[in-house]
Amino acid sequence: MTIVFWILAVMTVSGGLAAVLLKNTVHCALAVTGAFAGLALLFLQLDAQFAGFAQILVYIGAVAILVVFAILLTRGSETPESGVFSRTWLVGLCIAAGVFAVMAWAILNSASALPHESATPDVSVMQIGNALMGRYVLPLEIVALLLTAAMIGAVIVAMHEKGDVK
């Protein structure tokens, strides 16, 4: 448990909390970007350089921009006068707290059974490329198909319909 881990953990958790609690939607998007950055740095801290940089490229580079675009296209930055939380917020909060309690209890009670190999894994990008082109080539192709379908689907869903008067 190094000091770096605690700094990154606090950064991630506070970013997530701010994203959930803030009133202005644009501020929420900025806070969630901070949480994504903290998670990417945690990946780097875990010696997973490839996943960490993929996280930065995909989440901070693409998803955060998408979220900001969606907010601006839907005038979501205006705070509604009826409040930002749903009518059943207490139930949701109780469910989330219960889920966290169960998971924390499970983790703390199984701490001795968790694996703790200390050797730093030596993984180069070349090994990852070989694995992607060898053992994981079928999932890679499926993900490529899924991304193409999702991209076309998102464009079709969000496209202006013909004869739309608005």
Next chain:
Amino acid sequence: MTPLAGYLLVAALVFAIGLAGALTRRNAILVLIGIELMLNAANLNLIAFWRYGPHPEALTGMMFAVFSIAVAAAEAAVGLGLVISIYRHARTTDLDEMNRMKG
């Protein structure tokens, strides 16, 4: 506390925060943000188990996390497209007001 338990606790906390966001916010975009946080917490679990597990050279957990990031990106694109489409139709992104399926 072992390092792995620390990472798992952070992931559990981020998951719970995302779940709370998805269940309590009114704005559909913020519900999607909550879902993204939950997906990221799962990725952190995968990477942490990969790092401290017995066979990191097999790359299993890392590959799972990379594919999971790709699927999450597809989910975000389609989800935000749906939100924009619904907004164009109903002029709102408030989930409490979206209570009918009729056009």
